[in-house]
Amino acid sequence: MYFKEEHHLFRQSLRAFLDKEVMPHIDQWEKQGYVDRSIWKKLGDMGFLGIDYAEEYGGSASDFMYTAILFEEVSRCNSGGFAGVVVSDVGLSMPYIRNFGNDELKKEYLTKSVAGDIYGCLAITEPNAGSNVAGIRTKAVRDGDHYIVNGSKTYITGGVHSDYIVAAVRTGDEGSSGISLLVIDRELEGVSAKTLDKMGFHASDTAEIFFDNVKVPASKLIGDENMGFYYIMQNFALERLAMALCWQASCEDAIAYTLQFMNDREAFGRPINKFQVLRHRIAQLASEVERIKIFNYNVARAYGDGEMVTKECAMAKLMATELGDRVMTECLQCFGGAGYMEEYKIARMFRDSRVGRIAGGSSEIMCELIAKMTVDAVGY
Numbered sequence: 467m468y469f470k471e472e473h474h475l476f477r478q479s480l481r482a483f484l485d486k487e488v489m490p491h492i493d494q495w496e497k498q499g500y501v502d503r504s505i506w507k508k509l510g511d512m513g514f515l516g517i518d519y520a521e522e523y524g525g526s527a528s529d530f531m532y533t534a535i536l537f538e539e540v541s542r543c544n545s546g547g548f549a550g551v552v553v554s555d556v557g558l559s560m561p562y563i564r565n566f567g568n569d570e571l572k573k574e575y576l577t578k579s580v581a582g583d584i585y586g587c588l589a590i591t592e593p594n595a596g597s598n599v600a601g602i603r604t605k606a607v608r609d610g611d612h613y614i615v616n617g618s619k620t621y622i623t624g625g626v627h628s629d630y631i632v633a634a635v636r637t638g639d640e641g642s643s644g645i646s647l648l649v650i651d652r653e654l655e656g657v658s659a660k661t662l663d664k665m666g667f668h669a670s671d672t673a674e675i676f677f678d679n680v681k682v683p684a685s686k687l688i689g690d691e692n693m694g695f696y697y698i699m700q701n702f703a704l705e706r707l708a709m710a711l712c713w714q715a716s717c718e719d720a721i722a723y724t725l726q727f728m729n730d731r732e733a734f735g736r737p738i739n740k741f742q743v744l745r746h747r748i749a750q751l752a753s754e755v756e757r758i759k760i761f762n763y764n765v766a767r768a769y770g771d772g773e774m775v776t777k778e779c780a781m782a783k784l785m786a787t788e789l790g791d792r793v794m795t796e797c798l799q800c801f802g803g804a805g806y807m808e809e810y811k812i813a814r815m816f817r818d819s820r821v822g823r824i825a826g827g828s829s830e831i832m833c834e835l836i837a838k839m840t841v842d843a844v845g846y
């Protein structure tokens with residue numbers, strides 16, 4: 467219903483690539499706290515970073531369902547951190563340049579990003595402004611042909627090793643009407659970053675980023691000055707849809723992995739998959755994952771068709787990440803003590819899933835947004 471033969475073939479080749487080029491390195495990347503730079507070039511060479519980007523930037527201008535497959539498949543590599551940095555590049559940073567940037571910015575950043583020569587991160591959150599995006603304080607003051615940027619960002623996925631930062635900065639008054647987006651090159655003087663120690667997503671270099679009198683050329687402004695909040699709200703739909711697709715795939719992966727374990731593990735003289743209480747638990751979860759998957763695919767298709775699906779993307783993210791938490795908790799329970807051991811990948815899945823209800827807009831913020839568009843019947 468959602469995928470043609472070509473989509474299936476694409477999924478197969480992507481999965482084979484990930485099996486060969488990513489899976490053997492995942493444990494090392496989790497240990498070192500970042501993914502090796504070499505993977506970007508390999509992803510780029512295979513065309514996986516430019517799926518729905520225009521051919522003039524090296525992309526293949528394919529429909530959005532291919533990108534949906536990318537988000538699903540990178541989430542099956544048992545590393546939320548790896549999936550996180552890929553989504554942060556393809557789904558969070560590059561789209562701002564594509565959708566709102568001028569030709570010069572597109573040529574410079576998209577061409578290299580699609581090729582895997584560089585990759586980006588998105589920096590909105592600040593120590594004092596997370597859910598409340600309109601409250602950001604990082605200041606960009608115009609000085610001739612440049613902006614002088616001062617401030618800091620936090621919890622930024624890919625915040626240490628990415629080559630450029632799509633940063634939300636304050637160029638105008640307080641509130642949502644004074645925010646702009648700048649592309650800030652990592653190499654500029656005054657940019658520094660500190661890796662944050664965190665509970666999961668270990669293969670992602672989540673970081674605090676500092677801007678100390680950074681001189682950013684005015685040509686790096688994305689779109690128009692003081693329109694940043696509007697751009698961010700538009701792109702949040704894609705970020706949330708991407709997360710919904712990632713979590714749905716992780717849920718499927720966790721259930722498949724758990725079923726294998728339940729088949730092999732015996733207790734009281736029989737495989738534990740014969741215990742009705744566990745069978746019913748899995749049956750319930752599998753049904754819920756299936757329902758959310760169909761919803762997500764519907765939203766993905768509508769998004770690809772250019773429909774306004776802000777509310778549906780928030781719903782998809784809310785439901786998939788909340789379900790992710792329950793799936794990981796219940797699957798881990800089926801492993802008994804083994805589930806608590808790092809030897810079994812369910813432990814990492816459990817840890818990585820938890821951030822879904824927080825990052826990209828928390829569950830509470832998703833509910834607020836959905837309530838505005840349903841309870842208040844305010845269209846966005």
Ligand SMILES: Cc1cc2nc3c(=O)[nH]c(=O)nc-3n(C[C@H](O)[C@H](O)[C@H](O)COP(=O)(O)OP(=O)(O)OC[C@H]3O[C@@H](n4cnc5c(N)ncnc54)[C@H](O)[C@@H]3O)c2cc1C
Pocket residue numbers: 554587588589590591595596597598620621622623624664667672821824825826827828829830831834
């Ligand atoms: C691993 C990880 C990766 C991340 N990656 C990025 C990234 O790449 N780029 C980026 O910009 N940010 C990133 N974030 C930041 C993330 O988007 C924020 O953490 C999130 O938006 C919540 O903001 P906060 O942490 O400041 O929490 P707060 O806004 O302080 O919220 C604290 C609690 O209060 C609740 N709350 C707040 N406001 C309301 C309200 N109006 N109604 C009801 N409840 C409310 C929240 O839901 C939450 O439970 C990442 C975070 C994590 C943990």
